Amino acid sequence: MKELRWTSIALAALALGLSGAAIAQSSRYDALANAAFEKDYPTPETSRMLQEELLFQRATQAYLWALPAINIWAMKEGSEKVFGGGYNVLPVWKERIKASTQVTTPNSDVVYAMGYLDLKKDGPIVVEAPAGVQGILDDFFQRPLVGPTTEGRTWTGDVGLAGPDKGKGGTYVLLPPDYKGEPPKGSLPKGAFVYRSRTYNVFLFWRTFFTDPKDLSKPNAQIAATRIYPLGQKASARPMQFPDANGKPADLLFPRDASYFDMMSRFIDSEYVDPSDLDMRGFLHTIGIEKGKPFSPSPEMRSLLERAAQTGFKISKVVIADMVVKEPGGKYYADRQWVNVFAGEDTSFQSSRTYTNFEQRSGYFTSAYSASPGMVKNIVNAGAKYPVTSRDKDGNFLDGGQSYTLHLPPNIPAKNFWSATVYDGTTASGLDNGQSHPSLNQMDKPVQNPDGSTNLYFGPTAPAGKEKNWLRTVPGKGYFVILRLYSPEKAFFDQTWKPGDIEKVK
Template sequence: MKTMNPQNLSAQEASFDKLADLPFAEGRPTKETAQTLRDELLFQRATQAYLWAMPLINTLGMQVGSEKTFGAGYNILPIWKQRLDAKTLVTTPNSDVLYAMSYVDLGKDGPLVMEAPPGLQGILLDYWQRPIPVEGGKFFGDVGLAGPDGGKGGKFLLLPPGYKGPVPEGYYVYRSGTYNVFIFLRGFFEDPTNLAPAVAHLERTKVYPLNGEAAAKPMKFPDASGIPADMLPISDGSAFDQLKLLVDRESDKLAGPDWLGMLAAIGIVKGQPFTPDAHTREILDLAAKTAYKMSRVIGFQDTLNGGSLYMYPDRHWINPLDNVTPPSPRTTMDLSWMNVAGGYRALDARIWFFTDYYSISPGMLSKIPGKGAAYMVGFTDGEGEPLVGGNNYRLHLPPNIPAAIFWSLTLYDAANASGLDNGQRFPSLGSRDKPAQNADGSTDLYLGPKAPEGKAGNWLATVSGKGYFTILRLYGPTESAIDKSWEPGDIEKVK
């Protein structure tokens, strides 16, 4: 870790000193001191409220961007029918599966049924992006291959908080902690040149009110591919407007009295107008922008909860999920980011995750060979230096890459974790692209502004002046990925 520049530290200390030394007269704050500290208090409260709400702000960013572009309602399920490219701004998307994502409100529409065809991999999450528990206690959030249906498909019933009505037979029952629910589905394809069968399969999904299928709105599946849409976490003052709308819909289902009190302290109260004046609005906007930048600082850390995130003792790959395990009394942290041993919410770990990623479930953490996925994040090269768009790098993948379904490497913009807009159709390269192998069965991938001579099929473009990071995904990781006996090389700088 690099130390802070002493000159910058002195400037920072001077700023703190200025606040601490504001004058009081006869034991009372002067008018100017009071105004300065009131503004500072609003700024600090808003900044901390933003960071606390990072999972909500991530979800709201996706919802606002999607619904603005593709429409809203339980019957609207956008599908990236030509795969997800860099025109869709969203945290760490995967261009190597088909995405379908929607946002439903159980408070407005009541219990909803989602019918899903076989063979999908999906997650049902509340607005904190906590996987929704399935009645019976064995599953959390997962739908499809890792869910209670085991990939056979079926009817999944979403119930709102506190629901006490009848529960009919024949459904997998999910009881949400919030009225608002995020539906995230992945569809798989075998031939990248013919996605139509996988799209048609995803379009067999239906969402409709319980006992209201006959009168339900017809499903719509807008094609989201190639259409500009900003679905990133909201990084300006409008984040607080969206939190106000969510508080109005959720109230005490969203948070406990302390954090509802923090929101109230910046003017966000259920059922009351949220009309900040121009001065307050300016402070809230600056707080949101600052908090988002703070989240980016946390998001590039290589340690959390006092421990290293590195996967291997001699490599620079990080696994964002190694510190998170499915709910169990034996775990160190559950999927609501509670540190079980310490009995506290691991706020930095939650911020770390939701500034760069979204959605999590036990199925994503599966240690059963051939199921789930393994993720390896590369923030730096083999020397521990950040990846630079103008440099050339090589990544060596040893033979027998342990992925039963497929593997891929994807590049992400360091500024916002969205897919790197590098001029190629997709910022990813993987097994289904059939890169050339070496004589021993290993594979070398190349990252840089220009393809090395004769290596274009194994090359991902980078952009000079734009930093990035990478994710190596192994879908259906086999035993050597799970026990870490197979290790990818570091990303090494080359001339």
């Protein structure tokens, strides 16, 4: 297989900032559209060129389609490499997650625990969730597990305040996708909430809160009360392990090269065949990935996959930077730069019910993991909201070598707490800025202005006397900021309170 000449031409044109019309006039698209056929059949050169193009397109679209799955699969493999695997292993960032752990958009202002369950290997799993935990149960396409219907609603994914246990703690039974019927009577723990997964693998994500950053004993004790075991095997289950995840920093990021497709093959081999995925699995078949068969691309094919992965990743970044904002509701405020990554208020990105919004979906999962109704629905005094921006007031991308300010008016509408975090513009991991955590939160007690408002500062050096309100940035690197509001209040939703834009210091 020869070099992908036409793909290279198009990417070069994009890099030069040429318009769509200019690119269409360039060699690649004309060559594809006008590829030679003789007596109704393709010439050998046409066949070669169009086969390469088909493989490249299938691989690039497969990269984007699989982002939610490979993002979380990379987390599973990275975690198990460092901490070991099994239903009983629940790594905890006991001193809050730091930038040394590489993972998309972590929150440094809560105590995290993240586990990976295998319902194929272990069968139905019981999770005893402690009181005070705000958690999520997602399948490996990061879709919330579907639970029981009570109080006139069907519960999906959320555990804790936004879930059926209402923050008091509860027992959850997780069933695999091919489990038939209901568990036998008498086998379920009393009062258990039964959830079903569409994949064998399940992501368990706990967050607990603190009021004093110097004393994290309570949130750690809450997580340590978690118990996980196969259904009916509590007495014989392996003892729980809670390794300190900051003690051995892990790389939980998904690849941006051809190894993405190796990882995809391992994921496909491990998983249930969902009939709704058969079309996209056909895309994978074209590039050599099929359940139960070895994935062994030739050197030429691997070279093509390398380019497809790099292109798919860059497309995902263009989507989040320039396309999501053009979707309905893609900005929180018409006059500001804050982006709403869950504009459709739907964890499946199907709010219109007539299509899946792949722009919002790939834009989100290239930069984040996990989803639940509590994150996406507009619920006053519950759940959370995540306004995000990579641009300053003037619409320019944030530059780690420049200094900026952010004004937050008085009475920030977060019943639980608020925080601001800086993230690496490429990996979306916490920005490795040399500070203990790349975030500021309400519990840090940043200095307020006389009117009760708060100014935050971003830049490579702190303004004199403003160190307590400053987040360091890294010259030569772009970054973005997430403003988290836990249990957002009415003033956020009716927009009687609005954050300022991030403004460059003149």
